[in-house]
Amino acid sequence: MHLLEPRAQPSQLMRWTAPLIAIAATLLVGSVLFEALGKSPLASFHVFFIEPLTTDYGWSELLIKACPLILIAQGLAIGFKARIYNIGAEGQLIVGALCGGGIGIAYGETGGAWVLPAMVVAGAIGGALWGAIPALLKTRFNAEETLTTLMLTYVATHLLSYLMHGPWRDPEGMNFPQSVMFGDAALFGLLAEGLRINSSLWIVIFAVLAFWLFNARSFLAYRLEVGGQAPAAARYAGFPARQTVWFSLVVSGMTAGLAGVGEVAGPVGQLNLNISPGYGFAAIIVAYLGRLHPLGIVLAGSLMALIYLGGEAAQLSLQMPAAITGIFQGMLLFFLLGADAFIDNRLRRRAR
Amino acid sequence: MSPPEPRLKLLHISKRYPSVVANDDVSLSVMPGEIHAILGENGAGKSTLMKIIYGAVKADSGEMLWDGRQVTIANPAQARKLGIGMVFQHFSLFETLSVVENIALVLDEPFDLAGLAIRVKEVSERYGLPLDPHRRVHSLSVGERQRVEIVRCLLQDPKLLILDEPTSVLTPQAVQKLFETLRRLASEGVSILYISHKLHEIKSLCDSATIMRGGKVTGDAIPRDETPATLARMMIGRELPVCEAPPYHGPVHPVLQVERLSLASDDPFGTSLHNVSLTVNAGEIVGIAGISGNGQAELLAALSGETTVDREAVWLAGEAIGHLDAGRRRDRGLVFVPEERLGRGAVPALPLDRNALLTGHRQGMKRWGLVAFAKAQAFAEQCIARFDVRCSGPGAAARSLSGGNLQKFIVGREIMLAPKLMIVAQPTWGVDVGASAFLRQTLLDLSRTGVAILVISEELEELFEISDRIAVLAAGRLSAPQPREQADAESVGLQMAGLFNEGNAAETGHAPA
Numbered sequence: 001m002h003l004l005e006p007r008a009q010p011s012q013l014m015r016w017t018a019p020l021i022a023i024a025a026t027l028l029v030g031s032v033l034f035e036a037l038g039k040s041p042l043a044s045f046h047v048f049f050i051e052p053l054t055t056d057y058g059w060s061e062l063l064i065k066a067c068p069l070i071l072i073a074q075g076l077a078i079g080f081k082a083r084i085y086n087i088g089a090e091g092q093l094i095v096g097a098l099c100g101g102g103i104g105i106a107y108g109e110t111g112g113a114w115v116l117p118a119m120v121v122a123g124a125i126g127g128a129l130w131g132a133i134p135a136l137l138k139t140r141f142n143a144e145e146t147l148t149t150l151m152l153t154y155v156a157t158h159l160l161s162y163l164m165h166g167p168w169r170d171p172e173g174m175n176f177p178q179s180v181m182f183g184d185a186a187l188f189g190l191l192a193e194g195l196r197i198n199s200s201l202w203i204v205i206f207a208v209l210a211f212w213l214f215n216a217r218s219f220l221a222y223r224l225e226v227g228g229q230a231p232a233a234a235r236y237a238g239f240p241a242r243q244t245v246w247f248s249l250v251v252s253g254m255t256a257g258l259a260g261v262g263e264v265a266g267p268v269g270q271l272n273l274n275i276s277p278g279y280g281f282a283a284i285i286v287a288y289l290g291r292l293h294p295l296g297i298v299l300a301g302s303l304m305a306l307i308y309l310g311g312e313a314a315q316l317s318l319q320m321p322a323a324i325t326g327i328f329q330g331m332l333l334f335f336l337l338g339a340d341a342f343i344d345n346r347l348r349r350r351a352r
Numbered sequence: 353m354s355p356p357e358p359r360l361k362l363l364h365i366s367k368r369y370p371s372v373v374a375n376d377d378v379s380l381s382v383m384p385g386e387i388h389a390i391l392g393e394n395g396a397g398k399s400t401l402m403k404i405i406y407g408a409v410k411a412d413s414g415e416m417l418w419d420g421r422q423v424t425i426a427n428p429a430q431a432r433k434l435g436i437g438m439v440f441q442h443f444s445l446f447e448t449l450s451v452v453e454n455i456a457l458v459l460d461e462p463f464d465l466a467g468l469a470i471r472v473k474e475v476s477e478r479y480g481l482p483l484d485p486h487r488r489v490h491s492l493s494v495g496e497r498q499r500v501e502i503v504r505c506l507l508q509d510p511k512l513l514i515l516d517e518p519t520s521v522l523t524p525q526a527v528q529k530l531f532e533t534l535r536r537l538a539s540e541g542v543s544i545l546y547i548s549h550k551l552h553e554i555k556s557l558c559d560s561a562t563i564m565r566g567g568k569v570t571g572d573a574i575p576r577d578e579t580p581a582t583l584a585r586m587m588i589g590r591e592l593p594v595c596e597a598p599p600y601h602g603p604v605h606p607v608l609q610v611e612r613l614s615l616a617s618d619d620p621f622g623t624s625l626h627n628v629s630l631t632v633n634a635g636e637i638v639g640i641a642g643i644s645g646n647g648q649a650e651l652l653a654a655l656s657g658e659t660t661v662d663r664e665a666v667w668l669a670g671e672a673i674g675h676l677d678a679g680r681r682r683d684r685g686l687v688f689v690p691e692e693r694l695g696r697g698a699v700p701a702l703p704l705d706r707n708a709l710l711t712g713h714r715q716g717m718k719r720w721g722l723v724a725f726a727k728a729q730a731f732a733e734q735c736i737a738r739f740d741v742r743c744s745g746p747g748a749a750a751r752s753l754s755g756g757n758l759q760k761f762i763v764g765r766e767i768m769l770a771p772k773l774m775i776v777a778q779p780t781w782g783v784d785v786g787a788s789a790f791l792r793q794t795l796l797d798l799s800r801t802g803v804a805i806l807v808i809s810e811e812l813e814e815l816f817e818i819s820d821r822i823a824v825l826a827a828g829r830l831s832a833p834q835p836r837e838q839a840d841a842e843s844v845g846l847q848m849a850g851l852f853n854e855g856n857a858a859e860t861g862h863a864p865a
Contacts, residue, residue, distance in 0.1 A: 010701075217722040222709060225702075232696040235658050236688070237710045238679025 004345035014343045019289050019300065022335035029331055039318055047317055048310035058309065060195035064267050065308045067204045068093070068259035068276070070301035072283035074211040075255030077292040078221070079248030083228035086249055088134070088149030089256040090280025091156035092127040096257020098160060099126030101264045101271040105168060105179050108186030115185040119261050120203070127257015128250045130156065135249040139242045145249065153280070164273055178272035188266050200262040207255065212294040224248065256280055277308065285333045304329065357420040359384045359543045360405070360512055365414030367400055374400035375411070376567045382512065387534060387544045389554040389575060391587050392564035394756060394784035398547050401564075402514050405545070406438045407431040432458070435511030439501045439518055447490035451483055455504040476503045479533045491619055496645050502530075513537065514545045519553060524812060524845035531557050549587065549785050550813075551580040563587055584785075593789035595817050600635035600800050607773050607804035608632040608655070609667040613674075615654055623647040625654065628830045630823065632773065632804040637795060638833055639819030640808045642848050644691075647828035648808055652777055655806070656688040657681040669772055682711060685772035689763050691781065693755065697762040700751035704743065705732040707750050708765055715769065731768065739764030740790065756783035763791060767798055774798065775806045780814060792818050812841055812848075824848055 031041035052058040072089045079086045086092075100123030107115045133152060137143040163169075164177035173180070188198035215221050227234040227244040234241060263275050286304050290296030311325030358381040367375040374397045382388045390398045403409040405416070407425035416423055418434055425431050431438075445454050452469045459468075469485040476483040481499040489497060498518065505513055515534075519527045534544055534557065548554055554561055555575045563571040563586040571586040584591065608631065615625040625647050632638045642648060653659040655666060657678035666674040673681055678688075690696045698707045708731045709717055717727045732746035739760045743753050750758060759779070766774060779795065780788035796818055799805045808825070809815050815822055821833035824847035831847050 213722075217725075219709075219713060219718045219721055219723050222706070222723060226699050226710065229701055230695045230699040232692065233699045233710060236656070236678065236690060236696045238657065238677050238682055240677070240679075 003348055004341065005348050006345050007343075010343050015291060015340075016296075018336060018339035018343060019291070019296075021339045022289070022332055023303070025335040026328060026331040030328065033327070037320070039320075044314065044318060047313050049306060051317075052306065052309040052313055056192075057195060060192070060197040061309055062302065062305050063197050063201060065305035066298075066301045067201060068262055068279045069283050069286050069304050070298055071204050071207055071259045071262070072252075072256045072280060073286040073290060073297045073301055074207055074294060075252035076283055077287040077290070077294070077297060078211075078214075078224060079252050080287055081221075081228050081292050082224035082244050082248050084245055084248035085146045086131065086134070086149045086252045087146055087284060088130075088151075088153040088280070089252060089283055090276060090278065091149070091153030092130040092253040092256035093260040093263075093276050093280045094153075094156040094160050095130040095260070096123035096127035096253075097260030097264045097271065097275050098156075098163065099123050099257070100261035101179065101182075102168070104182040104186035104265060105271070108180075108183035110183075111185045113185070116188065116265060119186060119265055120258065123257045123261030124254045125257070127260065128254040130257070131249040131251075131253020132246070135246045138245050138249075145245070149249075160271070160275075161273060164271065168271060170270075176272075179270045181270045182265065186265055187269060188262070196267050198266050200266050203258065203262065207258075208294055208298060215294055220247070256283075282308075282329060285329055285336075289332065289336055304332075307332075358382060358417070359386075359419060361417040362401075362405070363415040363417070365401065365404060365411045365416070367397075367404060367409065367411050373567045375404070378414070378564070378567075378569055380562045380569070380572075382543045382545060384511075384543055385538045385541045386560065387538050387546055387558045389558035389561035390545060390547045390564065391549065391551075391554060391561050391583060393549060393588055393786065394782065395566075395754065396564040396587075397567040398564055399516060400567075402438065402516060402545065402547060405431070405512075406436060406514060432508060435509070436514065437505030437508055437510030437512070438514040438516070439498070439505055440516055443497045443501055445489045445497055445500060448488065450486050450488050451492075451500050452485040454489055454500060455485075455507060458504060459508070471507060472503060475506050479503070479506060479530070481530075491622065492645065510542060512543045512545065514547070516547045517549075518546075519548070519550065524841050527553070551583050551587075554583070555580070565589060588785055593786065593793075595789060595792045595796060597796050597818065597820075598800055600802075602635050602800075602802045604633050604635060606631045606667075607634050607669055608806060610655070611665055611667070613651075613654060613661060613665040615650055615659070615661055617647075617650050622650060623828045625650050625828045628825075628828075630806075630830060630833070632806050634772075634802045634804050635799060636820040637799045637805040637807060637818050639815035639822045640806065640825050640830070641810075641812055641815050641822060641844050642808075642825035643810060646826050648777070648825060650828070651825065651830075652688070652690070652775065652808060655775055656686070656690075682769075683714065685770075687711065687766035687769050687771040687774050689759075689766055689774070689776040689779065691777040693758045693762055694751055698750040698758060701749055703747045703749055704736070704741075704753075704761060705729040705746040707761070708732040708735065708746075710765075712765055712769060731765075735761060735764040735768055738768075739794070755781075756787035759783055759791065760787060763794065767794070771803055773804045773806070775808075777808045778811075779807060779809065780811065788814075812844060816841065 034041040034044040052062065072093065076086055076089055100119035103115060103119045103122055130152060134145045134148040137148050138145050164179065168179050170178055170180045188200045191197050191199060191201065223239045224244055224247065226237065227239055227241060231241065259279060260275065264271055268275050282304055286297055286300045290300035307328045308325055311328065314320040314324050315322055361381040363379050365375050365378045378401055392398045400409060404411045407427045407430055416425065452465055452472050455472055456463050456465060456468055472483060472485040476499065481503055483499050483503060489500065502518060519530065538544055546558055558575050561573045561575045562569055563573060565587060573583065575583065581591065610628055610630040613625055613628040617624045623646055628651065654661050657676055660677060661674040663672045663675040668681065668684055668686055671684065673684060694700045699710065705728045709723065709728045712728065712731050715731060717724050729746050735741065736743060736746065741761045741764065742757045753761065776795065779791050783791065792814065795805055807815065807819065816836060819836055821835055822839045822844060823833035824831045824844055826848055
């Protein structure tokens with residue numbers, strides 16, 4: 001006996017309420033967790049969610065963390081709507097960072113104003129190519145993209161590790177696995193004195209507007225959605241399926257690659273082994289939490305960035321373990337998926 | 353010989369759903385060995401009533417007596433234990449399992465698959481419903497799936513057999529064979545509840561009838577003593593609508609030409625097409641009869657462009673289009689209404705205006721790659737109004753519409769694309785009598801404006817009503833179309849069963865493996 005049966009017309013209102021329900025449930029369970037750890041929930045939440053936002057510096061850090069999450073999630077959402085599950089944005093981010101960063105290493109000190117734009121383009125292309133490999137494998141050999149994108153993330157991680165330990169290591173870096181610090185030509189300009197927020201913000205704002213227009217109005221977005229929801233209907237209407245695969249993976253790879261450049265030419269300022277604290281994976285949660293909608297993703301990305309910041313603050317002032325960030329991310333995704341299950345389905349009464 | 357106790361007696365059964373009263377104070381009784389018709393349109397509450405008897409749905413109020421004893425049937429397993437078998441209108445089969453595995457699933461006793469497969473084969477052949485027990489269900493046509501359902505009931509030696517519109521997928525000969533089967537079962541004392549809206553079938557088969565409309569019983573009748581007109585009045589509350597086929601006076605030129613189309617099916621259980629040739633002219637409807645699984649799906653895919661073929665195998669208005677995909681063929685004036693409405697003809701979760709966009713985007717609904725949603729909505733509104741689609745508006749999700757209304761929407765959408773050629777598969781499958789008549793008349797009217805129409809249907813009556821010429825597709829081969837006046841149900845039926853002129857004695861519809 002199935003316990004859930006599909007609803008004929010799932011409520012749109014509830015679909016947007018679900019993230020709020022998920023957040024509320026996360027806070028509820030989170031307070032139980034804090035209580036169990038012997039901390040006052042209210043004080044903990046204050047440290048976690050309020051304190052980071054009491055200074056300009058905090059807001060700047062929030063934006064720095066939100067930007068890559070939002071950028072990557074915008075690209076992923078396109079694929080998710082078409083039921084193309086790219087879960088390897090982390091790898092595409094790394095390859096994008098490598099492609100952009102390579103130029104930064106070579107020309108950061110000597111090059112002119114062309115260096116940064118070249119890094120941005122190279123990063124976008126690098127990420128797109130890393131996304132194109134699973135697209136090729138899927139259209140050619142029908143290989144499941146969930147597996148290939150994830151596996152290519154490990155390839156990218158090892159590639160980064162090889163370059164950092166070998167050819168691209170800073171000769172004067174005391175054998176740390178990291179590159180030289182980039183010169184000014186290879187860095188985004190800072191927007192305010194004393195804050196780390198930089199001009200890559202404009203790229204993200206532009207991307208959000210472009211994705212919003214694409215989603216709201218473009219025929220291609222409609223075709224992708226039809227291909228995802230009803231492949232037979234897409235065939236019937238004559239929408240090519242291969243194009244959907246290529247477009248979804250290349251675009252999401254591209255946004256991840258851009259985010260990678262944003263990191264290395266921004267707050268990180270070099271290539272090293274920690275260029276991303278899992279942005280590529282967290283962006284998957286951001287995409288769904290934002291209901292795959294470009295503006296929803298902005299809100300969800302900001303919340304996720306706050307969890308990153310709060311997690312750091314909790315480690316510092318509450319002596320919480322570092323896993324606290326992952327726990328909050330995980331709870332959020334879990335409750336969101338749970339809420340969604342009840343929006344699309346209703347509980348069937350046993351009595352029948 | 354009939355004992356005084358009815359096998360089944362229903363007293364004052366009512367069932368309410370939040371928005372509709374499906375059954376309102378329904379009473380009926382069926383004697384052992386009686387073939388009892390439940391007559392009514394879609395939505396009259398027949399299916400709900402049958403599900404109550406079968407234990408799949410629980411009544412809000414009312415009593416049920418089985419062999420004189422009051423019973424409450426909590427679930428289908430209990431119903432089967434009592435000896436109630438049901439063939440559903442919507443099949444409940446697992447697509448990834450084979451025929452015999454599906455049948456094994458509902459048997460309540462231990463079985464061995466090999467022995468069961470032999471029994472399946474025996475029973476299916478005895479009742480003229482040939483089946484390969486080892487084929488997987490996903491490769492079966494709709495018609496073949498229904499055979500599985502019928503055979504699986506017969507294997508359980510039921511005392512009461514419920515059949516929900518079982519003949520819509522059978523050839524006239526197979527219908528006669530099924531009727532013989534049912535009469536034999538009845539003479540063995542099995543009671544039969546026979547749900548249908550086909551008046552002549554009920555007249556020839558059934559001993560008695562309960563007629564339903566809007567959830568209520570509107571009459572009881574002895575079908576032999578009634579005329580189709582009187583039964584229809586009880587069923588739909590007015591006279592049965594009749595289609596009119598006015599003569600066509602416009603220019604006649606070939607619009608669709610299929611030339612020696614051969615196509616090997618990708619599906620290991622599919623049917624390959626052999627040398628199919630066909631012409632459809634402007635202003636005419638050509639009907640292709642045949643049982644699903646005889647190459648219908650393959651032919652439709654090859655014509656619509658979902659499968660591409662040799663360039664010169666398909667011509668549209670003098671242009672070779674065999675190599676073009678579905679979108680490019682649509683650009684040239686081909687439209688298509690598929691058999692599967694939800695998931696192919698329409699995206700289930702999307703509202704109607706977005707579904708209008710699916711094929712209607714060619715009607716100026718996009719500019720520089722952006723969609724003019726206002727135009728899509730206007731298109732959907734116009735379609736809803738012009739084709740009498742009952743729904744809450746262009747924002748209603750496709751899956752919230754009834755089968756008949758969604759079909760009206762899809763047919764309407766395709767007609768509004770101003771086609772040269774329209775291909776329609778199973779135009780009135782699961783559509784009620786009133787809407788069916790409307791759809792047939794719509795197709796007739798469209799053809800008389802100079803559009804060429806190809807209809808593929810399992811319903812012979814329908815083809816005889818609207819087609820100018822009729823051909824038969826059996827085992828992947830297409831017979832030469834005959835003018836309707838020269839075709840008769842008998843010979844078309846024989847061809848459907850695969851007995852082509854040359855006397856090839858394949859007894860079943862589908863191709864040998």
